[in-house]
Amino acid sequence: MKFRTQLIIGNGATLFMLLIIGILVFYSVKSLLENAKWVEHTYKVIGKANQLLGYMVDQETGMRGFAVSGDEEFLEPYNSGKVSFDALVKELKVTVSDNPPQVERLNSIEKQAIDWRTKIAEDYIEIRNSIKEGEDLESEIHSIIKSGIGKKTMDEIRELVQNSSLSLADKNQLILDMINMETGLRGFLLNEGENYLEPYILGKSLLEDHLDEANASQTIRNATRNWVNNYAEKLIRLGKKEAKTQDMLDLYQVFRKKEGKKYMDQIRASLAEFKEIESNLLTIRLKNQEYRANLTIYVVIFGIIFSLLIGILLIIYITRNIFNTLGGEPSDVAKIVKQISNGDLSIRFDKDIVKGLYGDMKTMAIKLKEIVMEISRRADYMNVVSKEMSISSQGLSDGANSQAASTEEISVSMEEMLTNIEQNTSNSLETEKMAVDTAKEIEKGKEAIDNTVGSMKNIAEKIRIISEIAQQTNILALNAAVEAARAGEAGKGFAVVAAEVRKLAEKSQVAAIEIDSLSKSSVNIAENASILFNDLVPKIQRTTQLVQEINAASIEQKSGSQQINSAIQQLNSVTQQYVSGSEELANTSKKVSTQADSLKFTINFFNLGNTYENNISLNDPSTHAQPGLEADQHVHGNGKIKLESNGVDIDLNDSDINDADFIKY
Amino acid sequence: MLVHTEKENLKPREFRRLSQFVYQNFGILLPPSKRGMAESRLQIRLQALQMASYREYMDFVLSPAGKREVFSLIDRISTNKTDFFREGNHFKFLREVILPRHEKKFAYQELKVWSSGASSGEECYSIGISIEEYIRAHQRAINYSIIGTDISVFVLKQATGAVYPLEQVRKIPPEIVKRYFLRNKDAKKKIVRVEAKLRQKIKFQWLNLIDDHYNLFQEFDVIFCRNVLIYFDRKTQEAVIRKLCGKLRSGGYLLLGHSETISNVDFPLRRLGSTIYQKE
Numbered sequence: 046m047k048f049r050t051q052l053i054i055g056n057g058a059t060l061f062m063l064l065i066i067g068i069l070v071f072y073s074v075k076s077l078l079e080n081a082k083w084v085e086h087t088y089k090v091i092g093k094a095n096q097l098l099g100y101m102v103d104q105e106t107g108m109r110g111f112a113v114s115g116d117e118e119f120l121e122p123y124n125s126g127k128v129s130f131d132a133l134v135k136e137l138k139v140t141v142s143d144n145p146p147q148v149e150r151l152n153s154i155e156k157q158a159i160d161w162r163t164k165i166a167e168d169y170i171e172i173r174n175s176i177k178e179g180e181d182l183e184s185e186i187h188s189i190i191k192s193g194i195g196k197k198t199m200d201e202i203r204e205l206v207q208n209s210s211l212s213l214a215d216k217n218q219l220i221l222d223m224i225n226m227e228t229g230l231r232g233f234l235l236n237e238g239e240n241y242l243e244p245y246i247l248g249k250s251l252l253e254d255h256l257d258e259a260n261a262s263q264t265i266r267n268a269t270r271n272w273v274n275n276y277a278e279k280l281i282r283l284g285k286k287e288a289k290t291q292d293m294l295d296l297y298q299v300f301r302k303k304e305g306k307k308y309m310d311q312i313r314a315s316l317a318e319f320k321e322i323e324s325n326l327l328t329i330r331l332k333n334q335e336y337r338a339n340l341t342i343y344v345v346i347f348g349i350i351f352s353l354l355i356g357i358l359l360i361i362y363i364t365r366n367i368f369n370t371l372g373g374e375p376s377d378v379a380k381i382v383k384q385i386s387n388g389d390l391s392i393r394f395d396k397d398i399v400k401g402l403y404g405d406m407k408t409m410a411i412k413l414k415e416i417v418m419e420i421s422r423r424a425d426y427m428n429v430v431s432k433e434m435s436i437s438s439q440g441l442s443d444g445a446n447s448q449a450a451s452t453e454e455i456s457v458s459m460e461e462m463l464t465n466i467e468q469n470t471s472n473s474l475e476t477e478k479m480a481v482d483t484a485k486e487i488e489k490g491k492e493a494i495d496n497t498v499g500s501m502k503n504i505a506e507k508i509r510i511i512s513e514i515a516q517q518t519n520i521l522a523l524n525a526a527v528e529a530a531r532a533g534e535a536g537k538g539f540a541v542v543a544a545e546v547r548k549l550a551e552k553s554q555v556a557a558i559e560i561d562s563l564s565k566s567s568v569n570i571a572e573n574a575s576i577l578f579n580d581l582v583p584k585i586q587r588t589t590q591l592v593q594e595i596n597a598a599s600i601e602q603k604s605g606s607q608q609i610n611s612a613i614q615q616l617n618s619v620t621q622q623y624v625s626g627s628e629e630l631a632n633t634s635k636k637v638s639t640q641a642d643s644l645k646f647t648i649n650f651f652n653l654g655n656t657y658e659n660n661i662s663l664n665d666p667s668t669h670a671q672p673g674l675e676a677d678q679h680v681h682g683n684g685k686i687k688l689e690s691n692g693v694d695i696d697l698n699d700s701d702i703n704d705a706d707f708i709k710y
Numbered sequence: 711m712l713v714h715t716e717k718e719n720l721k722p723r724e725f726r727r728l729s730q731f732v733y734q735n736f737g738i739l740l741p742p743s744k745r746g747m748a749e750s751r752l753q754i755r756l757q758a759l760q761m762a763s764y765r766e767y768m769d770f771v772l773s774p775a776g777k778r779e780v781f782s783l784i785d786r787i788s789t790n791k792t793d794f795f796r797e798g799n800h801f802k803f804l805r806e807v808i809l810p811r812h813e814k815k816f817a818y819q820e821l822k823v824w825s826s827g828a829s830s831g832e833e834c835y836s837i838g839i840s841i842e843e844y845i846r847a848h849q850r851a852i853n854y855s856i857i858g859t860d861i862s863v864f865v866l867k868q869a870t871g872a873v874y875p876l877e878q879v880r881k882i883p884p885e886i887v888k889r890y891f892l893r894n895k896d897a898k899k900k901i902v903r904v905e906a907k908l909r910q911k912i913k914f915q916w917l918n919l920i921d922d923h924y925n926l927f928q929e930f931d932v933i934f935c936r937n938v939l940i941y942f943d944r945k946t947q948e949a950v951i952r953k954l955c956g957k958l959r960s961g962g963y964l965l966l967g968h969s970e971t972i973s974n975v976d977f978p979l980r981r982l983g984s985t986i987y988q989k990e
Contacts, residue, residue, distance in 0.1 A: 442971050443944060447741075449969035450940040453791040454747055620969045625984065631973045697863070697870040697914055707892035707903045 051366055055359035059352055066348035073341035080334040086140070087327040090147075093137045094320045100130035101158060101312055105305070108166045112296060115177040123166065130158060147322060154315045161308035169305070172296050179290030182283050186234060189280055198272040199227060205265050215259035222252040223269070230277050237288045242281065249273060372401020381406050388650040390414045417651045424648060427641035434634035441627035445620050452616050459606050459613070466606070470599045473592040480589045484582055491578045494571045501571065505564045512557035515550045522547035720749035724764045728752075731772065732787055735780070736861055737920035737946040740787070751786045755779070785864035789941065792829035794836050794882050797936060800965045801840045803986055808932055808963055809844045813852060821854040824930040826919060826954065827938035828858025831869025832878070834912045835904050837934065839882075839890050842908065857926070859917035869914045872904035919950050929959040936985075937967035951977055958989045 107123025110116070134155045141147040189195070206219050229245025232238075252273075256266055371378050373395065384392050385406070394407040525543035529536035720728075728748060729740035740748055752767065759779070761767050770776040771783055795801055812821050821841070825833045834856050841854050860866050879887050879902055891902040917924060919938065933954055939947045951964075955977055958964055966972070966985040979987040 439944065439973065442973060445969040445971075446940040446947075447739075449937065449967065450739075450789070453937055453940065454744075454789045456791045457789050458747065458750070617968060621984075624969050624971055628971055628973065697866050697916075702871045702873055702903070704892070704903065704906060706896070707894055709905070710888040710891070710893055 048366070048370060051363055055356075055363045058359060059356040062348065062352035062355060066344060066352065069344040069348065070341055073337055073344060077334060077337045077341065080330055080337060083330045084327060084334060087323050087330060090137065090140055090323045091320050091327070093133055093140065094316050094323065097130060097133055097137065097154070098313065098316050100126040100133060101161075101309065101316075102126075104130065104162070104166065105309060108169055108305075112169050112173045112300075115173050115180070120170070123170075127162065131155075134158075141323075144326075147319060150315060150319050150322075154312055154319065157308060157312045157315060161305065161312065165305040165308055169296070169299065172291055172299060175291040176293055176296065179287050179292060182287035182290065186280055186283050186287065189276070189283075190234070195227075195230075195272070195276045195280075198268065198276055199223065202265065202268045202272060205268055206261075209262060209265060211259050211261060215255065215261070218255045219252065219259060219261065219265070219269075222248045222255055223272075224248075226252065226273070226277060230280060234280060234284050237284065239285070239288070245277065245281070249277075368401070370401050372398050372403030372405070378402050378406060381410070385410060385413070389652045390417065391652050413651070414653055417648055417653060421645065421648050424641045424644040427644070428638055431634040431638035431641060434630055434637065438627045438630035438634060441623060441630060445623045445627060448623070449617070449620050452613050452620065456610070456613050459609055463603065463606050466599045466602050470596055473595045473599070477589050477592045477596075480585045480592065484585045487578050487581055487585070491575055494575045494578065498568050498571045498575075501564045501568045505561055505568075508557050508560045508564065512554060512561070515553035515557055518550035519547055519554065522550055718763045720745055720752070720764045724768050725749075727768045727772070728764075728787075731768075732784075735920075736784055736788070736918060737943075737950070738787060738941045739943050739946075748787065752783070755782055755786055758782075781863045785862045788860075788862045788865075790829040790860075790862055790865045791937065792832045794832045794879060796833065796836070797968055797985075799984075800934070800936070800986070801836060803963075803965070803983075804837065804840050804932070805844050809841065809852065812931060813850060818853065821852060821932070822928055822930045823854065823856045823932045823934070824926070824957065825856065825858040825934040826917070827935060828860045828866070828869055828914060829862070830865040830874075831858060831872060831904075831912070831914065832874070833934060833936070834858040834869065834914070835872065835890070835908065838908045838911055839886060842890070843886070854911065856912040858912060858914045859926075860914075861916070861918055863916060866914045866916060872909050873901050874903075876900040876902055919953070920946060924953065924957060926957060928957075930957055930962060931959060932963045932965065933958055934965050935967075935970075936965060937970070939970045940967060951979075955979065955989060960989055962989050963987065964989065 103122040103126030105123075107120055107126060110119030111123065113119075134151055138148050138151050141151065202223055203220055206216050206223075209216065211219070225244045225248030227245075227248075229242050229248060232241035233245065235241070252269060255261075256269065367375075381392055381394075381403070384390075390410050390413055392410055394410070395403070398404055398407070522543050526540055526547065529540035529543050532539065722742070722745065725740070725742070725745045725748060729744075732738050732740055749764070752764065756762075756764065756767055759767065759770070761770070771779050809821075812819075823837055823841075825837065828834050837856055841852060844850070845852050858866075858869055860869070876893075877900070879891060887902070890905055890908055892905050894901045894903070915925070917926070920942075935950075935954055939950060942950060947970075951972060954964060963982075964979060964987040966987070968985060970985060972979060972981070972987060977987075978990045980990055982988050
């Protein structure tokens with residue numbers, strides 16, 4: 046299995062486990078949270094239900110407070126309770142909208158509450174308001190009465206009446222009427238019954254009549270009218286109004302019916318039921334929550350244990366695998382890798398470790414070292430080769446040079462040869478002519494030789510005569526000498542002459558003998574020559590033939606040399622190619638050398654440590670014989686002579702060429 | 711007197727003396743393989759001097775009395791192959807590159823050309839004709855001078871004389887021949903001569919390239935050194951090239967023979983093309 050796969054599987058497995066645990070925990074927590082939310086929700090609902098009851102109680106309390114005190118302030122809790130209750134019910138309905146029976150319940154509670162409100166509370170409040178109105182009217186009446194305005198006015202009227210000019214009866218009548226009216230008013234006000242007003246009404250109508258009868262003054266009329274209108278009528282109006290209002294007894298009567306309590310009890314019961322249901326739900330939810338929580342705990346505990354187990358197993362397995370693969374401490378291996386990446390191959394390896402990456406690194410370093418050494422060696426070799434190539438190119442170039450030189454030389458030689466051939470041709474023609482002439486002349490020569498032989502023989506004959514003469518002269522000279530001796534002093538001179546003559550004779554003798562032998566040999570020679578001449582004729586013929594052959598050969602040579610000339614031209618072009626080849630070679634060798642140097646430079650990146658000695662045992666190019674210099678091996682003497690053009694008289698214009706011999710085209 | 715002569719061969723010992731002498735004095739390399747050539751080339755000298763053996767000849771040459779013979783020896787030993795417009799690419803380069811550039815850069819300066827292996831003068835006259843033709847074609851006035859040097863007096867005399875077999879100018883376009891050559895009155899002689907005006911432009915001088923100092927007191931714009939170096943060994947070649955560079959003005963051109971190259975040694979030369987170099 047691949048290391049990556051192992052790691053992926055190992056890490057993946059633990060991660061997968063974690064993922065599963067995570068998912069489980071996530072869902073558990075989520076459900077716990079949801080549960081909690083529901084629990085909280087339930088609590089809220091219960092709380093709200095309680096609050097609802099509270100609002101109900103508030104309303105009741107407010108209503109009661111108001112009923113008792115009649116103070117509007119006490120209505121505040123009622124009103125606020127009412128608003129809050131309505132809002133809360135609405136809200137609670139939304140809250141428990143997931144539970145239709147509860148909503149239904151709430152609806153019925155709401156209805157009950159509204160019923161209570163409209164049928165009970167509103168009624169109470171109305172009654173209490175009425176009571177309050179009555180009390181107000183009573184207090185107004187009291188205040189009017191207390192103000193004493195009625196008594197004062199009555200007193201004024203009494204005084205007016207008493208002081209008037211009216212008859213006493215009238216006066217009494219009028220006062221009686223007034224008292225009746227006052228009594229009726231007081232009875233009415235005290236008893237709150239209209240029937241008590243009768244004296245007043247009677248008095249009032251009687252007063253009008255009695256005033257007219259008594260013809261009472263306007264002042265009295267006005268005063269009575271004032272009392273009636275501004276006091277009595279006002280009080281009666283208020284009293285009548287008060288009589289219509291209810292009193293606390295009515296309220297107590299309504300209380301006593303206990304209808305309100307009925308409603309409230311019902312509401313309480315409904316709410317209790319509502320809460321009961323909610324708390325039942327709560328119990329279920331709490332139980333569920335506990336179960337979830339427990340499950341989560343188990344999942345976490347067992348999941349972690351399982352994951353740890355698998356993780357540990359995998360860690361052990363992978364670690365072992367890694368160590369097997371690495372073969373050593375990862376830091377060591379990393380250090381080695383870094384060293385190698387830095388080109389340092391002089392690493393000391395632990396000899397005991399042979400397996401794994403460490404072992405392989407060791408092998409690699411060794412191999413790399415070998416390779417680097419090899420490359421280095423090869424680069425050196427390349428350098429050597431490039432030098433050799435360079436030398437070869439030089440050799441080629443030198444070869445081209447010497448070939449070119451040779452070609453030139455051959456060319457010149459060919460030219461000379463051609464001249465020679467031409468010379469030969471003309472020479473041979475001349476030779477042929479001469480040979481023919483010679484053959485002719487030989488005939489003449491032969492005749493001449495024959496003549497010569499004859500002449501020679503004649504000469505020999507004549508020479509013999511001369512020889513005889515010389516002999517005789519000798520004898521004569523001898524005789525003369527003898528005679529001269531005899532003559533004594535006188536013959537002395539003659540003796541000298543005789544001696545001279547004798548000497549001459551001897552010489553002549555010798556010459557004759559020589560001539561004789563010469564002529565004999567001449568004859569021989571001539572005869573030989575004759576024989577030779579006879580032989581010569583065929584030889585000359587042969588010569589003529591040979592010369593003709595030479596001529597033909599010369600012509601062939603000429604055409605041959607022309608062919609050679611054209612071949613030389615070709616050779617020149619070949620040489621040129623040769624030279625460009627050598628130039629390319631030189632170029633290439635330079636490039637190879639550069640490459641080798643850069644290779645060396647590159648390879649120098651590697652540090653091989655001091656165990657490696659660059660001992661290239663290749664042929665040192667400097668010891669190579671340089672082909673171009675072979676030729677001058679033999680010229681190391683010091684035989685240079687001083688030779689300059691002005692040291693020797695050179696006249697380049699000593700020719701006898703004259704422009705007069707030439708004309709323009 | 712008719713005598714059948716069987717000449718003595720050039721013995722290796724004598725050949726060694728000869729090649730050593732020639733190498734030391736003229737730089738010309740005579741490897742053992744050239745013994746036959748040397749023998750045949752010097753035979754004429756032996757005949758001329760009526761000498762029976764090469765040993766005798768070498769003794770003579772190396773003696774003080776033989777100092778003059780050295781010139782004859784080198785006449786025979788040096789190879790003087792040349793031709794009109796030989797290796798035409800150089801003349802093309804002269805016309806198409808050197809002359810236009812010179813004109814552009816040094817309009818009124820004299821263009822100095824040196825033919826360092828002038829041989830019998832064909833190269834010099836070819837250069838002269840090329841320049842003249844350029845002047846003709848472009849209607850320009852280019853001042854120029856050509857000097858031809860050689861190691862062989864014999865060929866220098868030929869060059870000075872400027873007389874050539876008719877055969878040799880056959881390869882030159884006839885109109886050019888008509889323009890620059892004179893024909894001999896005697897048609898049978900089949901010779902032509904370079905006309906005087908062109909001849910005057912060209913001077914010839916004896917010069918040994920391996921001498922330490924060249925008897926030339928100027929720097930040249932162009933040096934032709936073609937098929938000269940091939941007779942030298944590498945060492946001599948390099949020494950000669952160095953000296954030639956010394957006589958070449960900066961930016962001047964050095965033209966070598968078809969087989970000659972400059973490699974490895976760092977001369978102040980830039981290669982412009984095959985056998986064409988420019989001084990840096």
